[in-house]
Amino acid sequence: xxxxFARSFRPRLSAAWLVLAGGLLLVLLANxxxxxxxxxxxxxxxxxxxxxxxxxxxxxMRRHEQILLGxxxxxxxxxxxxxxxxxxxxxxxxxxxxxxxxxxxGYSQVLRPAELAAHVRAVRAEGFPDYGVHPPGxxxxxxxxxxxxxxxxxxxxxxxxDMYSEPVRREAMRRAGESxxxxxxxxxxxxxxxxxxxQAGFLMYVPVYRAQRSLETADQRWAALRGFVYSPYRMDxxxxxxxxxxxxxxxxxxxxxxxxxxEALMFDSDEEAREAxxxxxxxxxxxxxxxxVVEAYGHGWTVTFQSLPPLEVGWISRESVLLxxxxxxxxxxxxxxxxxxxxxxxxAEALAHxxxxxxxxxxxxxxxxxxxxxxxxxxxxIGSWEYEPxxxxxxxxxxxxxxxxxxxxxxxxxxEAVLAVVHPDDREDVDRAYQDALADRRPHYDITYRLRMPxxxxxxxxxxxxxxxxxxGRPLRSRGTMQDVTLLAEAERQAxxxxxxxESILENAADGIITINDRGEVQSFNRAAERIFxxxxxxxxxxxxxxxxxxxxxSAHDGxxxxxxxxxxxxxxxxxxxxxxQRRDGSVFAMDLVVSQIYRHDEPLFIGLVRxxxxxxxxxxxxxxxxxxxxxxxxxxxxxxxxxLGLVCGGALGEVPPQARTMLDIAHKNSQRLTHLIxxxxxxxxxxxxxxxxxxxxxxxxxxxxxxLESNKGYGERYRVTxxxxxxxxxxxxxxxxxxxxxxxxxxxxxxxxxxPAGAPVQVHARVGAExxxxxxxxxxxxxxxxxxxxxxxxxxxxFSQADGSDARQRGGTGLGLAISKELTExxxxxxxxxxxxxxxxxxxxxxxxxxxxxxxxxxxxRME
Amino acid sequence: xxxxxxxxxxDEPDIQAVAKVALExxxxxxxxxxxxxxxxxxxxxxxxxxxxxxxxxxPGMDGPSTLAQLRADPATAAIPVVFLTAKVQPAEVVYYQSxxxxxxxxxxxxxxxxxxxxxxxxxxxHG
Numbered sequence: 002x003x004x005x006f007a008r009s010f011r012p013r014l015s016a017a018w019l020v021l022a023g024g025l026l027l028v029l030l031a032n033x034x035x036x037x038x039x040x041x042x043x044x045x046x047x048x049x050x051x052x053x054x055x056x057x058x059x060x061x062m063r064r065h066e067q068i069l070l071g072x073x074x075x076x077x078x079x080x081x082x083x084x085x086x087x088x089x090x091x092x093x094x095x096x097x098x099x100x101x102x103x104x105x106x107g108y109s110q111v112l113r114p115a116e117l118a119a120h121v122r123a124v125r126a127e128g129f130p131d132y133g134v135h136p137p138g139x140x141x142x143x144x145x146x147x148x149x150x151x152x153x154x155x156x157x158x159x160x161x162x163d164m165y166s167e168p169v170r171r172e173a174m175r176r177a178g179e180s181x182x183x184x185x186x187x188x189x190x191x192x193x194x195x196x197x198x199x200q201a202g203f204l205m206y207v208p209v210y211r212a213q214r215s216l217e218t219a220d221q222r223w224a225a226l227r228g229f230v231y232s233p234y235r236m237d238x239x240x241x242x243x244x245x246x247x248x249x250x251x252x253x254x255x256x257x258x259x260x261x262x263x264e265a266l267m268f269d270s271d272e273e274a275r276e277a278x279x280x281x282x283x284x285x286x287x288x289x290x291x292x293x294v295v296e297a298y299g300h301g302w303t304v305t306f307q308s309l310p311p312l313e314v315g316w317i318s319r320e321s322v323l324l325x326x327x328x329x330x331x332x333x334x335x336x337x338x339x340x341x342x343x344x345x346x347x348x349a350e351a352l353a354h355x356x357x358x359x360x361x362x363x364x365x366x367x368x369x370x371x372x373x374x375x376x377x378x379x380x381x382x383i384g385s386w387e388y389e390p391x392x393x394x395x396x397x398x399x400x401x402x403x404x405x406x407x408x409x410x411x412x413x414x415x416x417e418a419v420l421a422v423v424h425p426d427d428r429e430d431v432d433r434a435y436q437d438a439l440a441d442r443r444p445h446y447d448i449t450y451r452l453r454m455p456x457x458x459x460x461x462x463x464x465x466x467x468x469x470x471x472x473x474g475r476p477l478r479s480r481g482t483m484q485d486v487t488l489l490a491e492a493e494r495q496a497x498x499x500x501x502x503x504e505s506i507l508e509n510a511a512d513g514i515i516t517i518n519d520r521g522e523v524q525s526f527n528r529a530a531e532r533i534f535x536x537x538x539x540x541x542x543x544x545x546x547x548x549x550x551x552x553x554x555x556s557a558h559d560g561x562x563x564x565x566x567x568x569x570x571x572x573x574x575x576x577x578x579x580x581x582x583q584r585r586d587g588s589v590f591a592m593d594l595v596v597s598q599i600y601r602h603d604e605p606l607f608i609g610l611v612r613x614x615x616x617x618x619x620x621x622x623x624x625x626x627x628x629x630x631x632x633x634x635x636x637x638x639x640x641x642x643x644x645x646l647g648l649v650c651g652g653a654l655g656e657v658p659p660q661a662r663t664m665l666d667i668a669h670k671n672s673q674r675l676t677h678l679i680x681x682x683x684x685x686x687x688x689x690x691x692x693x694x695x696x697x698x699x700x701x702x703x704x705x706x707x708x709x710l711e712s713n714k715g716y717g718e719r720y721r722v723t724x725x726x727x728x729x730x731x732x733x734x735x736x737x738x739x740x741x742x743x744x745x746x747x748x749x750x751x752x753x754x755x756x757x758p759a760g761a762p763v764q765v766h767a768r769v770g771a772e773x774x775x776x777x778x779x780x781x782x783x784x785x786x787x788x789x790x791x792x793x794x795x796x797x798x799x800x801f802s803q804a805d806g807s808d809a810r811q812r813g814g815t816g817l818g819l820a821i822s823k824e825l826t827e828x829x830x831x832x833x834x835x836x837x838x839x840x841x842x843x844x845x846x847x848x849x850x851x852x853x854x855x856x857x858x859x860x861x862x863x864r865m866e
Numbered sequence: 867x868x869x870x871x872x873x874x875x876x877d878e879p880d881i882q883a884v885a886k887v888a889l890e891x892x893x894x895x896x897x898x899x900x901x902x903x904x905x906x907x908x909x910x911x912x913x914x915x916x917x918x919x920x921x922x923x924x925p926g927m928d929g930p931s932t933l934a935q936l937r938a939d940p941a942t943a944a945i946p947v948v949f950l951t952a953k954v955q956p957a958e959v960v961y962y963q964s965x966x967x968x969x970x971x972x973x974x975x976x977x978x979x980x981x982x983x984x985x986x987x988x989x990x991x992h993g
Contacts, residue, residue, distance in 0.1 A: 640974035641880030651978040
C-alpha cells in the first residue's frame with residue numbers, strides 16, 4: 002500500500018512542492034503576523050504596564066505630596082506647630098499602613114546662624130538633651146529636622162540633622178524654597194540607612210513660609226522660608242508599595258536623573274524580585290524596553306523598563322504552536338493533495354499523451370492496414386461485396402469491379418446486372434443458390450461459378466455469402482467475398498488431367514507397378530499388378546508387400562528394407578532381379594523385379610516394376626533345352642563325320658588314293674569347320690544368356706601366351722606362317738579363366754595366321770609400359786596381311802562380320818571369332834582392339850588389368866619356331 | 867599294370883565305330899563297345915577292362931549313373947573311368963572327378979589323338 006502510495010505520489014519539483022512551500026510560507030507568515038500581533042499586544046500590554054508603573058509612581062508621589070502638603074498646611078494654618086500636634090497629625094495619617102515606603106514625615110526648620118543656638122536650647126528643653134544640629138560646623142544656613150514621625154527606629158538618627166548641609170538635599174531644598182513648589186531630591190543615602198541593606202533614597206520637600214509675606218519672587222520666598230515639610234523615602238520600600246498583586250511582568254530600574262549609570266541607580270526591580278523569589282531576567286535581552294522619564298517635583302527619574310517573559314512573546318508561542326501545527330498539517334495535506342492531484346494529473350496527462358500517441362499510431366496502423374487490405378485484395382484478387390435484397394442495393398469493392406471488368410460509374414449495381422455477367426450455363430445455379438439460401442435462412446454458403454466476359458473469355462469466381470436475418474427470418478443483408486480463381490481452376494484442371502493421364506498410364510502399363518514405403522507397406526498397385534498377383538488393389542494397399550513373396554524372400558524383405566533404411570544402400574536398386582512371387586492362390590511364379598526410388602514429402606517411396614517371367618523362363622528353358630539338344634544333336638553326327646574322316650585322312654586306315662584323299666580332306670576340313678561353327682554358336686549363345694561360367698584365377702600371363710603360341714604352331718605351319726614371341730611382360734599376372742584366355746589368344750592367332758601371306762611371321766608381344774594404360778598389360782598379335790578395310794572398322798567385332806566373305810571362306814572361320822573374343826575378354830574385365838592400315842597389316846590386341854605390377858619387360862627377340 | 871583293354875560305352879553307333887577304329891588302330895587297344903550303361907555293366911565282368919570310357923549322355927542309364935553302379939560294386943569299383951562328353955568346363959571336370967571319374971575327354975574328339983589322350987591319362991594316373 003505504501004509502495005502504491007509512494008509510486009502514485011511521485012513528488013517532483015512541481016506544484017506540490019510549491020504548494021507546500023507556499024503553505025509553509027503562509028503558515029510562517031501567519032505565524033509571523035500572529036507573532037507581530039501578539040507582540041503588539043504584548044507591547045501594548047507592556048506599555049500599559051509601563052504606564053501603570055509610571056502612573057503609580059506619579060500617583061504615589063502625588064499622594065505623598067498631598068501628605069506633605071497637608072502637613073505643610075498645618076504649619077500654614079497653625080503658625081507654630083508643636084511636636085505633639087505634629088505627632089498627632091502624622092499619626093492620624095497611619096503612614097505605615099497606608100503608605101508603605103514612606104519613612105516618615107518630618108519638619109526641618111530653617112535656621113539662620115543666629116537662631117541656631119536658641120533653637121538647640123529650645124529643643125533640648127523639650128526633653129532631648131542630646132539634641133544637636135548635625136553635622137556641626139559653620140554654615141551660612143542651617144536646617145534641622147525637628148519633627149519626624151514616627152519618631153523611632155531609623156528616624157531617630159535624623160533628629161537634628163541638617164539636610165541643607167548635604168549638597169544633594171540642599172539642592173532640592175533650595176529649589177523647593179525658591180519655587181514654593183514641592184521638590185524631590187536626587188538620590189541620597191538616607192540617614193536612616195543605619196543597618197541592613199542600604200537602599201537608595203530620596204526626599205520630598207514642601208516649603209513652608211511665614212505667613213503674610215509676599216511670595217512672588219524666589220528671593221521673597223527664600224526670605225520667607227520657615228522650613229520644610231519633608232519625607233524621606235527609601236526607594237525599595239516605596240517601590241514595594243507599588244507592587245501589584247502577583248509577579249510583575251516587567252523589570253524596571255529607576256535611575257536618578259537622566260543617566261543610567263550605576264551610581265544613579267535607585268531601584269532595580271530584579272533585586273526586589275529576587276528577594277521575592279520571582280522570575281528574574283537573567284541576562285536576557287528583553288523583548289520590550291521602554292524608558293520613561295518620570296518628572297516630578299522638579300526632579301526626573303529615568304525609569305528603564307524591560308519586559309519579562311510573561312510579558313514577552315516568542316515567535317513560537319502557544320498560539321503559534323497551534324497555528325504552526327495546524328497550518329503545517331494543512332500545508333502538508335495540501336502538499337499531499339496537490340502532489341497527488343498533480344501526479345495524477347501528470348499521470349493523466351501522460352496517459353492522455355500515450356493514448357493520443359496510441360490513437361495516432363492506431364490511426365496510422367488502420368490506414369496502413371486498409372492500404373494493405375486493398376493491396377491484398379488486389380493481389381489475391383479477392384473483392385468484397387454487400388447486397389440488400391429488400392432494396393436490391395448492391396455495393397462492390399474496387400476489386401470486384403476489376404474482377405467483373407465493369408466500370409463502377411456505368412454498372413447498375415443490382416442483382417439482375419450481376420447475373421447477366423455470369424456464364425449462361427451457371428446463371429441458374431448461381432441464382433438458385435442465393436434464393437435457396439434466403440428461403441432456407443442459411444447464413445453461410447459458398448459457390449464457384451464462371452463469368453463470361455464480353456469477348457468470350459471465361460473466368461472462374463469463388464464467392465462466399467453471409468446473410469443476416471432478422472428475428473422473423475427475413476433477410477436483412479448479405480455480404481461476402483469474391484475471388485478470381487480462374488488460374489486456380491485452370492491449374493486444378495491441368496492437375497486433374499495430369500493426374501488422370503498418369504493414372505491412365507499406370508493402369509494401362511503392361512508391367513505391374515507397385516509402390517511401397519520404407520516400411521514395405523503397399524501404397525499403390527496398378528491393374529497389371531492385380532492381374533499378375535490376382536489381387537484387387539484394395540486387398541493389397543496398406544499391407545506389407547512381402548505378402549506377395551514366398552518364403553524365404555518374405556522374411557528377408559523386411560531385412561532388405563531395414564538395411565536400406567539404415568545404410569541408404571541397396572543391393573537391388575535399379576537392377577533387374579529374378580525373384581519369386583506368390584499369387585493369391587499361393588502359387589509361386591518367377592518374376593522379374595526392378596526397383597527404383599522416389600521421394601514424396603521427403604519420405605522415400607520405392608517403385609517396383611514387376612513382370613511375370615514364367616513365360617519367358619519357359620521360353621528360355623525351351624531355348625536352353627533346344628540349344629543343348631541342338632548342340633548334342635548337331636555334335637553327335639559331326640563327331641562321327643569328323644572322326645571318321647579324321648581317321649581316314651590321318652592314314653590310320655591305310656593309304657588313300659590321291660583324288661579320294663583330296664575329297665576326303667575337303668570333307669574333313671569342312672566337318673571341322675562345322676564343328677567350330679557350332680561351338681562358336683553355342684559359345685555365343687551361352688555368353689548371351691549369361692550362362693557361360695568363368696573360372697577366374699590369378700595366373701602368370703606369359704606361360705599362357707606361350708601355350709597359345711604352341712597350340713597354334715601347327716596351324717601356322719600349315720600356312721607356312723611362323724609365330725614369333727617378341728616382347729614379354731615378365732612377371733605380369735592377370736586374373737583370367739585360362740581356357741577362355743586361350744580361346745581368345747587362339748582366335749587372334751588363327752586370324753593372324755589366316756590373313757598373313759605365306760612365309761610372313763606373325764609377331765606376338767606382351768607389353769606393359771608407356772603406351773599401355775597404367776595397371777594394364779597388352780598382348781598384341783601383329784600380322785602383315787591386308788589389314789582391315791575402312792568399311793569394316795566399325796563392325797569388325799560384331800557377329801558374322803567378315804571382311805570379304807569370299808576371302809574368308811577360303812581361309813575358314815566362322816565369323817563369330819572376334820565377337821566371341823570380345824565378349825570373353827570383356828567378361829574377364831579386359832578389352833580388345835586393333836590398329837590397322839589397309840595394306841599394311843593389322844595389330845589385334847587384348848588388354849587385361851594386371852593382378853600385380855610386373856618387375857620389368859623382358860627384352861624382345863625370343864623367337865618361337 | 868598296363869592298359870590293354872578298354873570298355874567303351876556310347877549310344878551313337880557311328881561314333882562307336884570311329885572311336886573303336888581310332889583306339890584299336892592307333893592305340894592298339896582291345897576295345898569292347900556297348901550301347902548304353904546297362905550293357906556296359908553287364909559286359910564289365912566278362913571283359914574285365916583296364917579302363918572304361920563312358921559317354922555321358924546315354925539313354926536309360928547315363929554316364930554318371932553307370933559310374934555310380936560301377937563304384938557300388940566292389941568288383942568293379944577300382945576300374946578307372948574316363949568320361950567322354952561335350953561338357954568340359956573345368957568345373958564340370960571337377961564334378962565328374964568328384965563322382966569318381968579319372969578324367970574327361972572332350973567331344974567331339976580327334977580320332978587321331980584319342981588313343982594318345984587315353985594313354986596320357988593312364989600314365990598320369992599310374993605313372
